[in-house]
Amino acid sequence: MPVNLSGKDRTRLNVFYRDLQKQVSTFAGYPVTAGFDYRELFRFLCYPLNNVGDPFAPCLYHMHTREFECEVLEWFAELTHAPEGDWWGYVTNGGTEGNLYGLYLARELYPEGMVYFSQDTHYSVSKNLRLLRMPHIMIRSLPSGEIDYEDLHETLRIHRDVSPIIFANIGTTMREGVDDVNRIQSILKNLAIPESYIHTDAALSGMTLPFIEGAPQFDFSTGIQSLSISGHKFIGSPMPCGVVLALKQNVDRIARSIEYVGTLDTTITGSRNAITPLMLWYAIRSHGVEGFRETVNECLKRAEYAVDRLNDMGVDAWRNPHAITVVFPKPTPVILDKWQLAVQGDFAHIMVMPHVTREKIDQLAVDIVSNPS
Secondary structure, eight states, X not given: OOOOOOHHHHHHHHHHHHHHHHHXXXXXXXXXXXXXXXXXXXXXXXXXXXXXXXTTSOOSOOXXXXXXXXXXXXXXXXXXXXXXXXXXXEEESSHHHHHHHHHHHHHHHOTTOEEEEXXXXXXXXXXXXXXXXXXXXXXXXXXTSSBOHHHHHHHHHHTTTSOEEEEEEBSXXXXXXXOOHHHHHHHHHHTTOOXXXXXXXXXXXXXXXXXXXXXXXXXXXXXXXXXEEESIIIIIOSSOOEEEEEEHHHHTTTOEEETTTTEEEOSSSSSOOSHHHHHHHHHXXXXXXXXXXXXXXXXXXXXXXXXXXXXXXXXXXXXXXXXXEEEEEOOOHHHHHHHTBEEETTEEEEEOOTTOOHHHHHHHHHHHHHSOO
16 A cells, blocks of 8 residues: 655654654663664564464464464473473463453452452552452552561461462562562461462563572462563563463363354453564574573663662662662652653652663763752
């Protein structure tokens, strides 16, 4: 089809592009990587690609990237110690969909179950629970952002007659607090609770903790049933995406055969983005495990540098162990706007993602102290 954009419309696009180039230079407050290059994949944007249905099942719609998607899922399954022969997953539109899927499986397994999650849990989880009409109880959080284990223990004790569904955070939104899954399992065992379901939301930290020596366990090796990891956060993508992995025995309970496309419908959305699996595959093949390990550890060093730099300049900054999130008192609105910083109450944070250099950290620190509240 011929492109008939007016000169005014072309100018508008050019202005928007230049604005994005400017904004990304001071983009430091959200857990999204800005340093990626997928130009080699642009040629695939000319085709109506669609990964409809189950990525592992045959399909009558042949314009898809399911082979690449399956390789991405296999890579994540190995990274998160999914049980061989008993896992399933797909590439999602992001963490919210992955968490919705995990909760959906839990509800189908325990229709009368009670969901427990901490007050630092991502805002979308409450929305998911309303959509699924699942009863739930919010648990207090510790100052680190992780769940208050004493409050969880006492609340579970009171409701021992109801199968618990634990929504564990592996890197909370503001402080990157990590819920101790092994400790949660110990609580369940101590209370002699025979049946439970644990889903871990590893949106950001699912791509950092596996590459950090001595980091806490959060994956299938701890006995969880499902997990969600974002793709656009640490890996980087121009479109939101992620993966959800779950025990196949639980997924089989919800599978339905769809004659129209000749495949199984085991996902949330049916038609799914086929470009993001290609991008994740490209990133994984380009970097590999060792490449990601190097990037993660460089970000950790820069996060430590950020804490020291801010503290040296009189700003009370801190971070959790193994975290690339640096928390400090909320600066002035001018700084919040310039650096696009996320806030909660009296605190803000910077996310030391791969594109956040030491030079940017220095510039941010100078801006903060030069604009006292």
